[in-house]
Amino acid sequence: MSKSEEGSVPADTREDIMEATFRALSEHGYSDLRMRDIGEEMEMTRQVIHYHYDGKQDLMSSFLEYIIDQYEGSVEVDGDAPPRKELEVRVHQCLFGPGFEEFSHWDRMKVYHELFTHAQNDAEHRAIFNEHYDRIRGSITEVIEDGIDRGVFRDTDPERAGQLITDIIHAARGRKLSLGHDDAPDQAWRSIDEFVVDSLLADGVEPGADGSDA
Amino acid sequence: MSKSEEGSVPADTREDIMEATFRALSEHGYSDLRMRDIGEEMEMTRQVIHYHYDGKQDLMSSFLEYIIDQYEGSVEVDGDAPPRKELEVRVHQCLFGPGFEEFSHWDRMKVYHELFTHAQNDAEHRAIFNEHYDRIRGSITEVIEDGIDRGVFRDTDPERAGQLITDIIHAARGRKLSLGHDDAPDQAWRSIDEFVVDSLLADGVEPGADGSDA
Numbered sequence: 021m022s023k024s025e026e027g028s029v030p031a032d033t034r035e036d037i038m039e040a041t042f043r044a045l046s047e048h049g050y051s052d053l054r055m056r057d058i059g060e061e062m063e064m065t066r067q068v069i070h071y072h073y074d075g076k077q078d079l080m081s082s083f084l085e086y087i088i089d090q091y092e093g094s095v096e097v098d099g100d101a102p103p104r105k106e107l108e109v110r111v112h113q114c115l116f117g118p119g120f121e122e123f124s125h126w127d128r129m130k131v132y133h134e135l136f137t138h139a140q141n142d143a144e145h146r147a148i149f150n151e152h153y154d155r156i157r158g159s160i161t162e163v164i165e166d167g168i169d170r171g172v173f174r175d176t177d178p179e180r181a182g183q184l185i186t187d188i189i190h191a192a193r194g195r196k197l198s199l200g201h202d203d204a205p206d207q208a209w210r211s212i213d214e215f216v217v218d219s220l221l222a223d224g225v226e227p228g229a230d231g232s233d234a
Numbered sequence: 235m236s237k238s239e240e241g242s243v244p245a246d247t248r249e250d251i252m253e254a255t256f257r258a259l260s261e262h263g264y265s266d267l268r269m270r271d272i273g274e275e276m277e278m279t280r281q282v283i284h285y286h287y288d289g290k291q292d293l294m295s296s297f298l299e300y301i302i303d304q305y306e307g308s309v310e311v312d313g314d315a316p317p318r319k320e321l322e323v324r325v326h327q328c329l330f331g332p333g334f335e336e337f338s339h340w341d342r343m344k345v346y347h348e349l350f351t352h353a354q355n356d357a358e359h360r361a362i363f364n365e366h367y368d369r370i371r372g373s374i375t376e377v378i379e380d381g382i383d384r385g386v387f388r389d390t391d392p393e394r395a396g397q398l399i400t401d402i403i404h405a406a407r408g409r410k411l412s413l414g415h416d417d418a419p420d421q422a423w424r425s426i427d428e429f430v431v432d433s434l435l436a437d438g439v440e441p442g443a444d445g446s447d448a
Contacts, residue, residue, distance in 0.1 A: 049265065049355065050265070051263065051264070051265025051266060052265060130354055133351055133354070134351055134354070136351075136408070136412050137347055137348055137350075137351040137408075137412060139412040139413065140344055140347070140348070140411050140412050141263060146412065146413060146414060149412065149413055150413050150414075153409075153413060176428070180421060180424065180425055180428075181425075181429075183421060183425070184402065184421075184425040184429060187401075187402055187405035187406060187409065187422070187425075188398065188401055188402060188405065190405050190408070190409075191401035191402065191404050191405035191408075192401060194350070194351075194404070194405075194408070195367075195401065195404075197354050198350050198351060198353040198354050198360065198363065199353065199360060199363055199364050199367060200360060200364075207394060207397060207398075208401070210394065211394055211395075211397070211398040211401075214390070214394075214433070215395075215398060215429050215430050215433045216429050218433060219428070219429045219432060219433050
């Protein structure tokens, strides 16, 4: 068990270390990051990091969980809207994110996508991302299941439709970040709406007829 | 102008350097890669690299163009199949790729996705990827335009549909590589078929009625 898993890091200290890590990552990128770069972003001595974390790998895994928690927290909904509207709300939250105090959604997503690609070579990060993916895809899938139950959506594999939407969201963010396509998230929603949602609507259900304002 | 743009690198030498770069990248990853790592993969002295390339950035840009050429060369088709079938052929080529002699399609794609994410921070790589994206998306878009012209596909924005399919392909490859979802490319094709192609088929055109064997 790594030090950081023992729950021994006080919440304030963890927050300070995580935000310092975020600033250092934004500046140096993942692969060039050294523990001392993080220390330089902190007011506390960097011995605090070494006291709580077993080196870069341990710290990075905690950091990945931290930004995933932020992301998932920002897209949590306990909405009770009609399925089509509910789907739109959840997809929009994933695509456009919330504002954060110091850094934007896109600053966070830049680091998120860098770590995602790095998970090619890192079994621990891959496992964390897989659990995260299950939850995000699950959040989309459950709306589709609900729509099928209510007869608003046609009978289809909700898991596959949820995966498709999750993939489109991920690709659009990647295009915005890597290729500079600032309209990619907007395009993604229009495509999801035109192709996926439209195809999901059961025969005889007109857009808007499920009570949404589409 | 960088040395490598002057067309002064003999084809055999370029091939040797590029394949050595590929082996070194597969072993060390992009950010940790040093010129000497590439030299160690070559039979020639590594002075040859320094003679032809202005350092790591210049070499990496040439390498990116090299793997993109390989990828695009492998998905070139001059097919004349019915639009739906043609779309399937092109999407499959992008998703599953060809075999290469020494390394698999997925070894190449691993490096490709690493460089794609790195383009977040690299304007030159971003420009190369954007040109590449235009061509890949264009290859899908032209089939959709053809289908619309022939009345097989409904009237829609072919550019947006082409972008959507390109995004789904990219996301599926990323999931396979980063999350280990080996069935992601298969899922992607089934989703494209169920949602996008099905939605594209003009009213009254049954799957298969355009002459494809769907």
